[in-house]
Amino acid sequence: MFKTKRDDPAQSASNLTSEIQSGMWVYETSTPLLPMCVGRMLGFGMCEVVYGKYKPFQIYKRRIATLRPLKKTEMHIVDNANCHEILQTVRQSLGL
DSSP, X not given: OOOOOOOOHHHHHHHHHHHSOTTOEEEESSOTTSOEEEEEEOSXXXXXXXXXXXXSOEEEEEEGGGEEEOOGGGGGXXXXXXXXXXXXXXXXXXXO
């Protein structure tokens, strides 16, 4: 009888897009085991993430809605040589 108002997934993805930016460290919300660095922002609520232990690093596409930025208390996890190298690779590919 009455229609319920539902959240538009495209709108919620655009809200998260403003929170997650290129060069930012993120976790997957379902399994926060491996920190990933966001590369290029793709359309349709997607982005490229870069992670791995050795070069060549692995690049995958992830949905922005399934990612969350690292908290300030978690940033010590990415303070090592490997993560600095990943971040440098991402910045070079973006031209920053």
